[in-house]
Amino acid sequence: MKRHATMEVSLGNFGTDIMSEPTYETSSALFERATEYLPGGNSRTTVWAAPFPVYAASGEGCWLTDVDGRRYLDLLNNYTSLLHGHAHPVIMDAVRGQLDIGTCFPLPTKSEVDFAELLCGRVPGFEQIRYANSGSEAVMIALKAARAHTGRPKIAKCEGSYHGSYDFAEVSLDSAPDTWGNAEPKSVPYSAGTPQSVLDEVVVIPFNHPEESERILRANAAHLSCVLIDPLPNRGGLIPATREFLETLRRVTTELGMLLIFDEVISFRLGFEGAQGAFGVTPDLTTIAKIIGGGFPVGAVAGSRDVMAVFDPRRGKPLAPHGGTFNANPVTMVAGQAAMTLMTQDEFKRLDLLGDRIRDGAAQAFADTGVDGQITGMGSLFRIHMSSTPLIDYRASLAAATQAPALARVVQYLQDNGVLIAPTGLGALSTPMTEVEIDHFLEIFKSALLHNATRSAA
Ligand SMILES: Cc1ncc(COP(=O)(O)O)c(C=O)c1O
DSSP: OOOOOOOOSOOTTTOTTSOSSOOOHHHHHHHHHHHHHSGGGOSOGGGOOSSOOOOEEEEEBTEEEETTSOEEEESSHHHHTOTTOBSOHHHHHHHHHHHTTOSOOSSOOHHHHHHHHHHHHHOTTOSEEEEESSHHHHHHHHHHHHHHHHOOOEEEEETTOOOOSOHHHHTTTTOOTTTSOSSSOOOOOSSTTOOHHHHHTEEEEOTTOHHHHHHHHHHTGGGEEEEEEOSSOTTTTSOOOOHHHHHHHHHHHHHHTOEEEEEOTTGGGGSTTHHHHHHTOOOSEEEEEGGGGTTSOOEEEEEOHHHHGGGOOTTSSOSSOOOOTTTTOHHHHHHHHHHHHHOOHHHHHHHHHHHHHHHHHHHHHHHHHTOOOEEEOOTTEEEEESOOSOOOSHHHHHHHGGGHHHHHHHHHHHHHTTEEOOTTSEEEOOTTOOHHHHHHHHHHHHHHHHHHHHHHHO
């Protein structure tokens, strides 16, 4: 298997070692081996790309090198988790210091206390924090905490929102017109074999529809422990929740005795106080992961002292017992501490301005080329859509996804020309970037749109 493409843009000083007829021979050979030992050659559904994925070899700053020696401007940053790009020297020093004295212990370490103090000192909604090893686990323990705290079994979530791989959080992730129901969203299984009992415990609300959501929450109030919401859901098109929607959820959950949980696994990037600071709404619990690990596996749930008491073991078995061999392991803790310490208020602002530059520039590229499309996102996050259909909720963004072949062509063109974004069009910035790298992306992006226009006209 081979991929071929022809370089069509000038790469200035960046891409001098990129071949004019790029091939991916070593990746192709690795994939062949991988299919022998890994199902479909894959360990992570997200990174699958047909006919085979490109394999990474190394990274430095905002650049990534693949196993064939080709360099890419990395605008994906391990799906938004690398705030400082690859191998940041300060983070690497912190990790090396820890490696020399032990990587994990059957006892807690000072590093978890230091890091908890830093995070709780930043976000007013974080009085206490509990660590896990992934965003999926963070969501799982947040939902269990809500059930334990309220004594109610059900959870509510938004149609089309991704929250990781816990069965309950996966419900209605990819509901489609033939299954999603008319009057109100139905609970639709994502993974084959999802028990009906799981579907029965998940109430689905429509993102950015405050009145309908309020009606559904009131109708199920007696059994609902919480509402789980990502205020900037990537799978929903990376379109922000409206102020009215979030304020309605805050008011209704408080009145009905449910917890409001923000899933900020991606959107904690939105500022020094995370998405809740950016949106001005304080949830009861927040799940975070990705950027707080400094490049290492991590997850956490944070919230008010009152709710977090469900994990407190001091008076015997907690309401929500929670173990985890690598929870708060010191390698992740010191990496996270270094990464978040580097991320000052000024750095958040600088990255946000670069985010504005990339979104404005990409919108201009659509206008200049006459190609149908739009760019969504906030802060240091962006997502490219090859359709100008207004995106307000999951159903609208699903309709716009009919442009998937056009997006696939643009993403492939970017990759063949040394720029990495997600197959879904998602991208995230990192602090080693400056206006120079953003403009480099925009130049290649404009060329990708022209190339796509030529291909689709042919
Ligand atoms: C909003 C959201 N929640 C939860 C998760 C799951 O996090 P993890 O992949 O660390 O399990 C993700 C992952 O992308 C996410 O985007």
